[in-house]
Amino acid sequence: MRIALVTAFPPSRHHLSEYGYHLADQLRHSGVDFTVLGDRYEGPQLPELSGFRVRRCWKVGRLNNVRQILAALHEIRPDIVWFNLVYSTFGATALPAFAGLCTPALVRAAKFRVHITLHHLMENCDLRHADIAFPRVYQFAGSIATRLLLRADSVSVLLERYRQVLMKRYGATHIGVRPHGTLGEPHPPDRRMRPPNEFRMLALGKWGRYKRLETLLEALPAVLAAVPNASLLIAGCDHPNRSGYLARLAQKWGANTHVKFLGYLDEDHFEDVFCSSHVAVLPYLSSGGPSGVAHIAVRFGLPIVAAHIDDLVQLAEEEGIALDTYDPHSSADLADRLIALARDPDRQAEMAQKNYQTALNSTMPRIVASYLDEFAALLGQSPPSEVAAKGEVSAA
Missing domain, CATH: 3.40.50.2000 (Glycogen Phosphorylase B;)
Incomplete structure (x- = not known):
């Protein structure tokens, strides 16, 4: 053939x-x-x-x-x-x-x-x-x-x-x-890779069109008030039709010590970044199909908090992905979801293990x-x- x-x-x-x-x-x-x-x-x-x-x-x-x-x-x-x-x-x-x-x-x-x-x-x-x-x-x-x-x-x-x-x-x-x-070999979750005295939130994507960071950044002060050791890692690049989007956000938020802009991630950097994060956040306004980022998170046994969008909900149901959802137009709801997860390490471990098993299948x-x-x-x-x-x- x-x-x-x-x-x-x-x-x-x-x-x-x-x-x-x-x-x-x-x-x-x-x-x-x-x-x-x-x-x-x-x-x-x-x-x-x-x-x-x-x-x-x-x-x-x-x-x-x-x-x-x-x-x-x-x-x-x-x-x-x-x-x-x-x-x-x-x-x-x-x-x-x-x-x-x-x-x-x-x-x-x-x-x-x-x-x-x-x-x-x-x-x-x-x-x-x-x-x-x-x-x-x-x-x-x-x-x-x-x-x-x-x-x-x-x-x-x-x-x-x-x-x-x-x-x-x-x-x-x-x-x-x-x-x-699952894009690549599944990695079992390892708590030793995720610092116990931190709560790292990871957002990865091509940003500026239907994947946008404003709601997540608006939720950050409330998350930090409840979880002072939290941090936000932003990885990826601009959507081809939204040139300059990340640069504008970096200009506004770059001085915040709790926010790090990692730039575009080649696949050989995925393991270090995903394995040391505590949750993947999918701050979408609508869907462009089943999320590739969700599947990368699943590969590394990472819990997911995502906007309540039909395709993401359907994806979780059909593939058995552990995924908490929030109102995509409410930064307060997103903050509540993240705070609850940060305060519940057992829930983090349960979601991580379920996603790893999904990756294996x-x-x-x-x-x-x-x-x-x-x-x-x-x-x-x-x-x-x-x-x-x-x-x-x-x-x-």
């Missing part, structure tokens, strides 16, 4: 590049013949990651991505073309984004077998936080894009809720559900094995693996 994986890919930092890396890494360890069709990125051109065959043939914001990807596919001649997508993968503005989302349908029309991993649905995106002038037009265009994506041979979504929407609204019958998966080897079984079914081959991911529903 030869696979072409179309995804943003490191050292690019575009949407899903980290997830694309973990898919490719597991394909490599599975001995599959594959090529990454990655994105061209701005800035210094760094060496490709060792051990991967990468062709950078498309670029965010370009209108000719379809042609470039098709040209690469005709050279590679894969058995399966696997797209790793959100609606903004190919562009932050409407025209290139929509043009890019036509690519899977055109690839299938060119007689390739196509599978899509779709990380969210336009129907579940709250466009109020995207500064979009005509949200109803975007929603309409999004529904057309969804119908085009559904022309793939099969589609995987990350929540059962998404599958139900696609079945009921679009009449789709070739939809599978696969958990997001949804490792990337299990997730990717279920994809390979799906691809074998599409090709009429025997499945290469009997391993199936917990909660996985096949589309084949």
Whole structure:
């Protein structure tokens, strides 16, 4: 089986590049013949990651991505073309984004077998936080894009809720559900790594759009009044459409000794930061799909406090994640949740252990094995693996 994986890919930092890396890494360890069709990125051109065959043939914001990807596919001649997508993968503005989302349908029309991993649905995106002038037009265009994506041979979504929407609204019958998966080897929680005389709150993300830090920072004085040894670690970078967001917050809060801005975290720094934190905070205003940050926290056995958003609540229910929620518009409610957790080390330990067990049940080897079984079914081959991911529903 030869696979072409179309995804943003490191050292690019575009949407899903980290997830694309973990898919490719597991394909490599599975001995599959594959090529990454990655994105061209701005800035210094760094060496490709060792051990991967990468062709950078498309670029965010370009209108000719379809042609470039098709040209690469005709050279590679894969058995399966696997797209790793959100609606903004190919562009932050409407025209290139929509043009890019036509690519899977055109690839299938060119007689390739196509599978899509779709990380969210336009129907579940709250466009109020995207500064979009005509949200109803975007929603309409999004529904057309969804119908085009559904022309793939099969589609995987990350929540059962998404599958139900696609079945009921679009009449789709070739939809599978696969958990997001744990990105990397699970680490058992270790209290010795988490200083007993501190309470470290970690917030990681691409900030400024629907992931915003204002509510968390507003909650901080109340948390410190009740838990003087608390501190807030802010990691990540600006959302591509919100340049300067973190710099403005750092200018206001940088002198506060209880707040540290860590900048962008490469994966080799995750262990030190997550293992020494006491809780991961997800201060979202809406959802862009099942949270990758939540799954990183689960990987390191970290308790989670998150905004009460439908996708996050559904994620916790479907995958068994220990997650406390708060009203996303109330800094007082967030402070109460954090204070209660800080004062209850037994609850912290219980949540940590539950999340670690969840991580063990949804490792990337299990997730990717279920994809390979799906691809074998599409090709009429025997499945290469009997391993199936917990909660996985096949589309084949």
